Amino acid sequence: MSAILSADDLNDFISPGVACIKPIETLPAAPDQLPSNSYEVVREDKAPPTDLPPAQISLTDCLACSGCVTSAEAVLVSLQSHNEVLANLNAHPEKLFIALMSPQSKASLATAYGVSADVAGHMIERLLCSPEGICREGRGFDFVLDTNATREVAVRFAAEEVVTAMHGGRDGVHGRKMPILASACPGFVCYLESTQPALIPHLSRLKSPQAILGTAVKSLLYKDVKDGVNGIYVVGVMPCFDKKLEGARGELTSGAWMEGNEEAVRDVDCVITTRELISLAQARGVDFATLPQSTPLLSSSNTTSTLLQTLKSPTKSSTTKANPTPGTSDGYLTHIANHILTLYPTSTLRIEPGRNSDTIDYVISTPEKTIARLSRCYGFRNIQNLVRRLKPAKTRALPRFGKAITLQRKPLAAAAVRQAGGKSDAEYTYVEVMACPGGCTNGGGQVRYDDEIIASGLGAGTQKEWLGKVDEAYYSSTEDEENGEEGGVPQEEWVERFVEEWENRTGISKDKLLFTGYRKVENDLGGRLKEVSVVELASKDGGGW
Amino acid sequence: MRLKKVTSLPPQAERVWQVAIHPTLPLIATASSDKTARIISLQTYDPLSTIEGGHKRSIRSVAWKPGLTGESVLCTGSFDATIGIWRRYEHDLDVRNSQEGDEEEEEWRFALVLDGHESEVKSVAWSAGGNFLATCSRDKTVWIWEEIDEDNFETLEVMQEHTQDVKCVAWHPEEVLLASSSYDNTIRLYREGSEDWVCCSLLEGHTATVWTIEFEKPTSPGYREEWGARLASCSDDLSIKVWTRISRSGSAAEAKKAPPSILRGESIEENWVETSTLPQVHTRAIYKVSWSSKSGRIVSCASDGRIVVYEEIASVDTEMAERDEKKPPMTGWKVVAEIEGAHGVFEVNCVQWSKRWDKDAKGENDEVIVSCGDDGVVSVWELEDA
Numbered sequence: 001m002s003a004i005l006s007a008d009d010l011n012d013f014i015s016p017g018v019a020c021i022k023p024i025e026t027l028p029a030a031p032d033q034l035p036s037n038s039y040e041v042v043r044e045d046k047a048p049p050t051d052l053p054p055a056q057i058s059l060t061d062c063l064a065c066s067g068c069v070t071s072a073e074a075v076l077v078s079l080q081s082h083n084e085v086l087a088n089l090n091a092h093p094e095k096l097f098i099a100l101m102s103p104q105s106k107a108s109l110a111t112a113y114g115v116s117a118d119v120a121g122h123m124i125e126r127l128l129c130s131p132e133g134i135c136r137e138g139r140g141f142d143f144v145l146d147t148n149a150t151r152e153v154a155v156r157f158a159a160e161e162v163v164t165a166m167h168g169g170r171d172g173v174h175g176r177k178m179p180i181l182a183s184a185c186p187g188f189v190c191y192l193e194s195t196q197p198a199l200i201p202h203l204s205r206l207k208s209p210q211a212i213l214g215t216a217v218k219s220l221l222y223k224d225v226k227d228g229v230n231g232i233y234v235v236g237v238m239p240c241f242d243k244k245l246e247g248a249r250g251e252l253t254s255g256a257w258m259e260g261n262e263e264a265v266r267d268v269d270c271v272i273t274t275r276e277l278i279s280l281a282q283a284r285g286v287d288f289a290t291l292p293q294s295t296p297l298l299s300s301s302n303t304t305s306t307l308l309q310t311l312k313s314p315t316k317s318s319t320t321k322a323n324p325t326p327g328t329s330d331g332y333l334t335h336i337a338n339h340i341l342t343l344y345p346t347s348t349l350r351i352e353p354g355r356n357s358d359t360i361d362y363v364i365s366t367p368e369k370t371i372a373r374l375s376r377c378y379g380f381r382n383i384q385n386l387v388r389r390l391k392p393a394k395t396r397a398l399p400r401f402g403k404a405i406t407l408q409r410k411p412l413a414a415a416a417v418r419q420a421g422g423k424s425d426a427e428y429t430y431v432e433v434m435a436c437p438g439g440c441t442n443g444g445g446q447v448r449y450d451d452e453i454i455a456s457g458l459g460a461g462t463q464k465e466w467l468g469k470v471d472e473a474y475y476s477s478t479e480d481e482e483n484g485e486e487g488g489v490p491q492e493e494w495v496e497r498f499v500e501e502w503e504n505r506t507g508i509s510k511d512k513l514l515f516t517g518y519r520k521v522e523n524d525l526g527g528r529l530k531e532v533s534v535v536e537l538a539s540k541d542g543g544g545w
Numbered sequence: 546m547r548l549k550k551v552t553s554l555p556p557q558a559e560r561v562w563q564v565a566i567h568p569t570l571p572l573i574a575t576a577s578s579d580k581t582a583r584i585i586s587l588q589t590y591d592p593l594s595t596i597e598g599g600h601k602r603s604i605r606s607v608a609w610k611p612g613l614t615g616e617s618v619l620c621t622g623s624f625d626a627t628i629g630i631w632r633r634y635e636h637d638l639d640v641r642n643s644q645e646g647d648e649e650e651e652e653w654r655f656a657l658v659l660d661g662h663e664s665e666v667k668s669v670a671w672s673a674g675g676n677f678l679a680t681c682s683r684d685k686t687v688w689i690w691e692e693i694d695e696d697n698f699e700t701l702e703v704m705q706e707h708t709q710d711v712k713c714v715a716w717h718p719e720e721v722l723l724a725s726s727s728y729d730n731t732i733r734l735y736r737e738g739s740e741d742w743v744c745c746s747l748l749e750g751h752t753a754t755v756w757t758i759e760f761e762k763p764t765s766p767g768y769r770e771e772w773g774a775r776l777a778s779c780s781d782d783l784s785i786k787v788w789t790r791i792s793r794s795g796s797a798a799e800a801k802k803a804p805p806s807i808l809r810g811e812s813i814e815e816n817w818v819e820t821s822t823l824p825q826v827h828t829r830a831i832y833k834v835s836w837s838s839k840s841g842r843i844v845s846c847a848s849d850g851r852i853v854v855y856e857e858i859a860s861v862d863t864e865m866a867e868r869d870e871k872k873p874p875m876t877g878w879k880v881v882a883e884i885e886g887a888h889g890v891f892e893v894n895c896v897q898w899s900k901r902w903d904k905d906a907k908g909e910n911d912e913v914i915v916s917c918g919d920d921g922v923v924s925v926w927e928l929e930d931a
Contacts, residue, residue, distance in 0.1 A: 355699070355701075356740050356741070357740065380703050381700045381701065381702055381703050382700075384661050384700040384703070385699050385700050388659075388660075388661070388698075388700075
């Protein structure tokens with residue numbers, strides 16, 4: 001999780017390969033013929049080769065193994081970096097290059113360079129697509145798309161998913177378990193998959209805005225591009241490192257939606273962080289601060305680009321308009337709350353602050369009863385509390401505790417009281433979970449308060465103050481959109497039209513385009529290690545007892 | 546002075562890591578590799594009951610919850626990465642001597658397990674009022690829990706400042722101030738900020754693992770109001786150090802005025818300096834120091850099998866006081882007693898001062914030292930004038 005693991009934490013590297021299965025798998029087989037004569041001297045030229053090829057470990061291997069969850073971070077940093085993007089630009093100039101920009105990344109750069117988020121968006125477009133930017137030293141990008149558009153799609157269908165599940169009862173359709181937990185944060189998804197698999201059925205099946213946009217780009221364009229899906233290279237620019245993990249998920253590839261036996265290609269080929277975007281500029285000798293601040297005029301003559309206009313279509317965000325506190329993580333909670341409120345005309349919303357600013361409850365009720373309880377839960381400590389309460393009671397208090405079990409009168413009574421009165425967590429309908437305290441604007445891949453790139457006079461004394469500025473830029477961006485763009489269609493209507501058109505053009509149902517699945521990450525070797533040699537590991541790694 | 550053994554209890558099946566003295570009752574709890582915690586009477590030195598069946602691996606640490614009457618709550622931290630909470634009513638404690646002791650064993654009720662740590666839990670500690678529970682682990686984190694209602698704990702904070710295995714957590718006797726020590730050779734102090742817990746001080750000086758830390762008690766004779774409670778630490782570098790707070794840059798009250806924060810970084814920093822290094826006697830890693838609340842003496846035990854008792858030399862360093870009145874005096878310590886092979890050839894894992902409760906107790910201020918070792922034995926020692 002980005003809050004826990006960021007690039008700064010790479011010294012957290014638990015000696016790679018302690019539980020990594022990959023080197024074992026790729027070890028070359030030992031030579032068959034052993035010297036028949038035990039006195040035979042092994043001559044140098046017959047000695048077993050010592051220059052074995054280094055074991056290749058890809059990010060997908062790491063996701064499958066999780067033998068060293070923390071070091072997976074290190075691997076992904078090297079496998080999906082701005083250098084990787086540059087290498088692809090140089091090696092495959094014939095491909096179509098498309099960048100996906102998250103609003104949190106724009107807010108971070110806007111704050112660092114003292115411009116508005118929208119201007120930052122224009123500058124990013126200049127950087128990636130125009131001769132003032134990286135194109136002056138070679139191939140650049142063809143398009144920059146905002147994930148804002150697909151965020152509207154995501155919150156719309158998230159609301160639908162929640163309402164469907166509410167009506168389907170506690171264990172209703174698709175075996176859904178309540179509450180539904182947001183799945184947009186890849187850090188949280190990875191955490192559940194590897195350490196809390198029992199809670200996977202709670203995860204929203206909806207893809208994240210990045211994943212939806214990646215699928216949209218590839219599925220809408222591949223037929224018009226030479227080499228099909230292989231001819232498009234999609235780069236996400238995201239606030240956190242864990243989005244790289246999302247990009248590498250086996251579930252989020254063309255295999256999920258494309259017919260035929262072609263080799264599956266990732267929907268988002270590479271993800272770089274906000275900060276890495278600046279590294280990309282520097283690598284091509286571009287100073288981001290000096291880029292023109294106006295919208296670049298792109299030649300948009302070919303069919304590809306007109307198709308993309310669909311995705312660039314301005315949208316009005318009802319989420320931000322109706323509620324001043326949508327949160328910094330795309331506003332799932334507030335949108336779903338608003339949606340439920342419109343379904344129950346007599347219902348009202350009550351907001352209950354939590355223990356800290358990273359947790360808050362939205363309770364929707366009519367005079368008669370409570371209809372839904374939604375919650376926001378950011379940061380590892382709050383996630384721990386959430387996870388603990390969602391676990392079945394019997395795993396919380398282990399059974400078979402020897403003699404102790406015979407006398408459980410009081411704890412049982414206490415449990416009964418908890419269930420009877422007040423808010424048991426089973427009552428929650430939806431939880432917007434994000435791994436980072438402060439939400440996505442505080443992602444591990446954002447520009448930090450003490451970064452050297454921050455223009456002079458714009459810095460802040462602490463990360464807290466800095467984050468306040470970034471949040472301001474994040475919220476102001478959506479306001480500008482409402483005022484600025486001419487003749488935008490209402491968001492709900494646009495989403496409907498877009499998804500319909502998307503289905504029509506591709507002939508693929510939205511079930512395949514918008515939804516995904518999760519799986520428990522197994523690690524047999526790790527399990528065995530825990531049993532057998534944890535003592536040895538302890539003495540090696542932590543300096544003994 | 547010399548250390549004289551009062552008694553030794555029959556050994557447990559495997560090594561005993563730690564002993565914890567009940568805050569008000571004459572009880573010892575042990576933490577053992579045999580996955581049990583044993584409760585021992587400090588009046589008769591008889592084993593009273595055994596807590597078992599809750600943990601899959603060694604119990605490494607035990608802590609009695611303070612501030613309770615009528616009930617005892619014991620927290621166990623285990624190498625199985627979990628923390629257990631156990632309860633027992635104490636209303637029939639007085640009956641214990643007359644009644645059969647076997648049924649006593651039935652009395653401990655397992656209340657709940659706290660999980661979340663990724664690997665071995667090394668130490669558990671309750672805050673002075675019992676409001677907060679701190680735990681630390683080989684996963685390099687320090688967790689703070691709060692019991693929001695009975696048997697319902699919430700994670701208040703997960704702190705990850707240490708770069709290595711965290712060996713010990715200890716609370717200040719009066720303030721809401723937590724200390725942790727680590728294999729990364731450092732000690733860190735934490736306070737509750739306006740919303741989050743923040744690391745408010747980093748104590749560097751040891752050159753190897755800091756095994757345990759313990760605050761001075763306000764009732765100790767060496768306690769000086771103007772400096773507040775000091776902190777003792779012991780290390781693999783064979784040294785025992787005493788640290789004193791010289792300044793606090795911001796009070797908790799000040800921090801409360803700041804706007805609500807979602808991040809750490811409030812400035813409630815504290816400055817602690819090393820004011821003593823105790824005479825070096827141990828020849829191998831020092832595992833535990835305990836600071837007497839009655840005599841102000843410090844006792845230490847180590848991998849070398851020794852138990853050593855130190856006493857502060859009362860004289861104030863006048864030279865220092867002249868130069869800067871705001872600096873706490875450097876104080877000297879002398880060795881007043883030591884014993885080799887306290888647990889035979891085995892390492893001594895823990896020593897702890899306790900009020901003396903047995904029939905030979907000479908008044909309220911009489912003390913004993915309780916020790917435990919790799920031999921699974923718990924021993925009780927008295928300090929007698931030679």
